Amino acid sequence: MSSTPPALRALRERFPAWAFLYNPFAYRWFALQGRTITLTADTAAELATRVERFQSRRPLTRPQPRR
Numbered sequence: 001m002s003s004t005p006p007a008l009r010a011l012r013e014r015f016p017a018w019a020f021l022y023n024p025f026a027y028r029w030f031a032l033q034g035r036t037i038t039l040t041a042d043t044a045a046e047l048a049t050r051v052e053r054f055q056s057r058r059p060l061t062r063p064q065p066r067r
Helices: 004-014 044-057
Strands: 019-023 028-033 037-041
Touching: 004 019, 004 044, 028 044, 037 044
Parallel strands: none
Antiparallel strands: 019 028, 028 037
């Protein structure tokens, strides 16, 4: 588990709009954005790939208010 802090630091530097956590009891990596978006993975590299895919599919604009 000695590679966990550097992996978290790298994820946080690469994706500053996301929060990253590692649960050592479940061996799971989590990426959080806002209140509703949570991505999980088995490794930090897999989580980075999932965040990239999510960002490429989702526009980064705010929804327009309903009239």
